[in-house]
Amino acid sequence: xxxxxxxxxxxxxxxxxxxxxxxxxxxxxxxxxxxxxxxxxxxxxxxxxxxxxxxxxxxxxxxxxxxxxxxxxxxxxxxxxxxxxxxxxxxxxxxxxxxxxxxxxxxxxxxxxxxxxxxxxxxxxxxxxxxxxxxxxxxxxxxxxxxxxxxxxxxxxxxxxxxxxxxxxxxxxxxxxxxxxxxxxxxxxxxxxxxxxxxxxxxxxxxxxxxxxxxxxxxxxxxxxxxxxxxxxxxxxxxxxxxxxxxxxxxxxxxxxxxxxxxxxxxxxxxxxxxxxxxxxxxxxxxxxxxxxxxxxxxxxxxxxxxxxxxxxxxx
Ligand SMILES: [Ca+2]
Ligand SMILES: [Ca+2]
Numbered sequence: 001x002x003x004x005x006x007x008x009x010x011x012x013x014x015x016x017x018x019x020x021x022x023x024x025x026x027x028x029x030x031x032x033x034x035x036x037x038x039x040x041x042x043x044x045x046x047x048x049x050x051x052x053x054x055x056x057x058x059x060x061x062x063x064x065x066x067x068x069x070x071x072x073x074x075x076x077x078x079x080x081x082x083x084x085x086x087x088x089x090x091x092x093x094x095x096x097x098x099x100x101x102x103x104x105x106x107x108x109x110x111x112x113x114x115x116x117x118x119x120x121x122x123x124x125x126x127x128x129x130x131x132x133x134x135x136x137x138x139x140x141x142x143x144x145x146x147x148x149x150x151x152x153x154x155x156x157x158x159x160x161x162x163x164x165x166x167x168x169x170x171x172x173x174x175x176x177x178x179x180x181x182x183x184x185x186x187x188x189x190x191x192x193x194x195x196x197x198x199x200x201x202x203x204x205x206x207x208x209x210x211x212x213x214x215x216x217x218x219x220x221x222x223x224x225x226x227x228x229x230x231x232x233x234x235x236x237x238x239x240x241x242x243x244x245x246x247x248x249x250x251x252x253x254x255x256x257x258x259x260x261x262x263x264x265x266x267x268x269x270x271x272x273x274x275x276x277x278x279x280x281x282x283x284x285x286x287x288x289x290x291x292x293x294x295x296x297x298x299x300x301x302x303x304x305x306x307x308x309x310x311x312x313x314x315x316x
Pocket of ligand 1: 054055056057058059061063
């Protein structure tokens with residue numbers, strides 16, 4: 001069950017799960033020396049789950065990153081770096097997992113841009129709702145962590161990919177946002193040669209079958225959708241849900257993901273094509289009230305006006 005859930009999640013985002021049937025490519029040169037070294041490093045008698053070769057120091061010789069495991073066939077227990085000196089191999093050190101949570105499960109040799117710099121990327125997951133990466137460069141003493149990408153909430157995914165196909169990798173973040181739509185918000189940051197810059201909004205991706213915005217059927221759902229879209233600043237959704245122009249309002253959704261459970265929406269006034277509802281949010285941290293007037297246009301409920309009190313509703 002656990003594995004199915006994880007796979008389902010990763011398909012929606014960007015991570016590629018380690019292939020358990022992957023054939024291990026052992027180096028062919030100085031093989032005995034290499035295997036002896038592996039035995040020395042592998043004091044806990046793990047299985048070798050993966051070997052990735054790459055010329056990290058640009059000396060024309062392939063260096064190797066070895067993933068050891070044993071708890072199951074997917075997750076790594078340790079990842080070791082071996083430098084190729086031509087006539088012999090030298091163990092430098094293990095790749096630290098500075099994030100200290102979750103499990104690592106994939107290794108890749110990557111370039112972030114057209115420079116000669118080479119990096120190692122290790123995939124990491126908390127096992128159910130979050131996945132990310134750890135990025136290393138090769139320092140003299142061994143692999144050095146230079147960037148960790150993992151969603152702060154533990155929900156969502158961060159990965160390195162070239163979203164605009166310009167040959168440079170961006171750090172891309174996917175967050176599941178709200179419950180009124182099955183949507184992921186996608187943000188990206190550019191690599192400037194040393195670090196990833198500020199996160200910028202990229203786009204919304206809908207995970208439903210239509211892969212698009214689904215207009216909510218009843219007034220309550222319109223309001224929840226409107227509150228979420230306002231919170232995440234999703235202009236297209238707000239526009240779609242508004243009768244006219246978008247009406248700015250403040251509704252402090254500290255626990256937005258729990259909105260469906262904690263919000264109370266009730267009808268104040270109603271006729272065939274017009275309805276006024278009040279949304280109340282009340283818990284330990286907050287107490288909020290917001291009135292919404294909706295009008296029916298071509299069988300869709302649209303937000304006509306919004307206000308903190310019934311007599312003070314804004315209409316743009
Ligand atoms: Ca090398
Ligand atoms: Ca790019």
